Structure formats: C-alpha cells, structure tokens
Amino acid sequence: MNGGEVKEVEAPAEPLEWRFSQVFGERTAGEEVQEVDIISAIEFDKTGDHLATGDRGGRVVLFERTDKRDHGGYRRDLEMMDHPVRTHPEFRYKTEFQSHEPEFDYLKSLEIEEKINKIRWCQTANNALFLLSTNDKTIKFWKIQEKKVKKICDMNIDPSKATGNGNPACSIVKPYVTNGGCADRSYGYLSKDFSFPAGSFAALHFPTVVHSNETSLSARCRRIYAHAHDYHINSISNNSDGETFISADDLRINLWNLEISNQSFNIVDVKPTNMEDLTEVITSAEFHPTHCNMLAYSSSKGSIRLIDLRQSALCDSHAKLFEGMEAPNSKSFFTEIIASISDIKFGKDGRYILSRDYMNLKLWDINMDSGPVATFQVHEYLRPKLCDLYENDSIFDKFECCLSGDGTRVATGSYSNLFRVFGCTAGSTEATTLEASKNPMRYVS
Secondary structure (H helix, E strand, O other), X not given: OOOOXXXXXXXXXXXXXXOOOOOOOOOOOOOOOOHHHOXXXXXXXXXXXXXXXXXXXXXXXXXXXXXXXXXXXHHHHHHHHHOOOOOOOOXXXXXXXXXXXXXXXXXXXXXXXXXXXXXXXXXXXXXXXXXXXXXXXXXXXXXXXXXXXXXXXXXXXXXXXXXXXXXXXXXXXXXXXXOOOEOOOXXXXXXXXXXXXXXXXXXXXXXXXXXXXXXXXXXXXXXEEOOOOOOXXXXXXXXXXXXXXXXXOOOEEEEEEOOEEEEEEEEEEOOOOOHHHOOOOXXXXXXXXXXXXXXXXXXXXXXXXXXXXXXXXXXXXXXXXEEOOOOHHHOOXXXXXXXXXXXEEEOOOOOEEEEEOOOEEEEEEOOOOOOXXXXXXXXXXXXXXXXXXXXXXXXXXOOOEEEXXXXXXXEEEOOOOXXXXXXXXXXXXXXXXXXXXXXXXXXXX
C-alpha cells in the first residue's frame, strides 16, 4: 500500500464485573481510627504479588498474594481459554517495619514528620524484595529477605560417650613430639592435668544439634539518602536500568545511584533567581518505563515536560511539552488552580502518560503534543461549587491516578470513599464509580 502502515483497530474492552474482594486493616466495632494508622502511600510491585502500604506513623506494611495460580503449561492455557475460571486474588499480611521516625532540622528549626509520602518497588534479587520509601526529606532503601532461624535442639553430650574419670571425649589432648609428629596415632590419650571438678559434667551444656527449619522475615535499611532537598519530596521513581532513581520536590529533581547515598546530581532546577518571580512548581515526576534516558514531570500550571538526559547534564530545556489549552471565554479565577496536575503515570509500554488534575483525568500520547487523546471527567459536578471548595481549601486536594497493566483502563480517587474507573481503548464508553466499602452492592456504574 505504497509503503504505508496498516493500523489495526483496537476493539474496546468489555466492561469488568466488579466485586468486593478483601479489606485490610480490620478494626473492632467502636474503635477510633488513630492518626498514625492512616495510610498515606500504597504501591503494588510489577508482578502484582506484593503490596506495600505506608502510613502517617512512618511504618511500612507488606502483604503477599496467596491464592494459587495454575501453571499447567500450554495445553492448560488453551483449555482455560475455552472455560475460563475467574479467581479473586487473596493477600495476607507478610511483615511490617518502622521506616521513618520523626526528626528535627535544627538549622531550619523545622519538624520533619515520619509520614510516608511515596513507596516504590525496586528489582528483586536472590529471592529478596527491595523498595524505596520516603517522607518529606529522607529516602531509604530497604531489603526484605527471609532468613532461616537456627534453633538448638540438643544441648548435652551423651554421657555414654564420656571417657576416663568422667571427662568428655572433647577433652582429648593430642600429644606431639618435638619434630611435629604425633606420638599416639589413636588420639585416645587423656591429659592427666586436664580434669573437671567432680559432678560438673552434668551441669555443662554443649549445643550438639542445630536445626534451621523455621524462617523469619527481616527488613534491613541498606541506604539512607538525605540532605538533598530543601522542599518536601513529592515523588520518587525507579529507572529501568535498575541502578538509578529520581527524587523530586517543588523546585528540583535529583538523580541518585542506588549504591551511593552521599551524592546526587541535580538534573532539573526551576528555582528562579528571585523567588518573587516564581510562577510554577514541580508536582510529580516519573521515569519512562523502558527508556532509561527519558523522564517526565508535571507542574502546577497543568503542563507535562518530557526530558531527555542525553541532551545535557542540566535538563532545564524539555524535549516535548504537553499542555491543554483552555478556551479564552472559559477562564476564571479558579482556572489555574484546578489545572494543576497532582500526579502523572506512564503506561506500561511508555507510549502514553496519564495525568490527574482536580477536575479530570487526561491521557496523553507522547508522540502528539497538541493535546490529550482522551479526557475523563471526574469532578465536573463540583464546578458550580468551586468558590466553596476554595474557601475551605478543598480545591487544593491532590489525587493520584493509575493505569491497568494491560493499558485498557485508568482509575483515580474522589471524595466520599469513591473511585472512578474508565475504559481508555478506542470506542470504549466504560465509566464505573465504586465505593471503597465492605458492602459489595453499594456502587453505581
């Protein structure tokens, strides 16, 4: 066809059937929720088999998937295609550890909360789990690994094996001659000068049998990355190279090596010479999932900048700029506030970027910077109430977003324990509103 490319039309995915599956953090009736127990960060690993949550008390709690997956081979997979069996994933508590403690910055007279802002899983190695966790100022690199617990099963030597005048066999002394030879090859000689007090043998305890059948999980902090941010850290993101990661605050993005904790490289700096000239701040940053030289960050003005680390050491200039243009007649006092992007996420293949502002979810194609390819309305019903939301500061609330592993759906949170799920394939009209409730019937689709 004259060298042209034939593009396959992607069929819209069938709407999912949502059912209540599991709840974590069960509390007894009448028990009040403590401030330190409120979850502030949550993250699945790439396999979906592990879940990590961080709370305002600085703790990280890990869960692992326990439902059995059938790996019956190619024939079994074909049979499952004809008669699919849907199973709900089940998770159980794995371990928890204290990641951060409250601190005090004496130079700035500033209290640093222990609240976990972000958690990011790193690549696994040698059956160990690795993750990054951060509060406002300090990032920590954790290793979680199962270790065998050695347990002593037998303490005393069998008295029947004792020799001589009650001395155990371990008191055998080998007599050597002056040239280094051994005078007695049987090694059965007991030193007459080496003896225990009478009756002392029964009181001695010698570990003779050690078993290591039981295992325990241990969380060890391998690195602490501190003193690199003047402002609160809002993002951390792992690089696909498995060796580096970025951390971002309001004005700077730093590049770290996982093995080097005392040095980082500032790759983005939007701080003006005069702070009175500050017009926008960095709100979120994330590495490209497959290209280790590319990353994106969003701003409070509703723009997303795609940068290439190969262009220069300091990436003040962007490779591409994505921003939605508002119609001039639709602008108001609240336009810039609600346009601020609170979170961005790359799709699994890196082709699309999902962004969340106060009102909408937007899906961007990195090959098309003229505007979003799809917009999903989340808070449009709140538009008449923006004045009230501004007065009680709710208009500054931040919401996160995510894409499904297959890239066919996007999701984000809302108020009143609600979250929204949208189909993002071509022609899809799927839009589901669900309540995070233990009552599975309380949802509107």
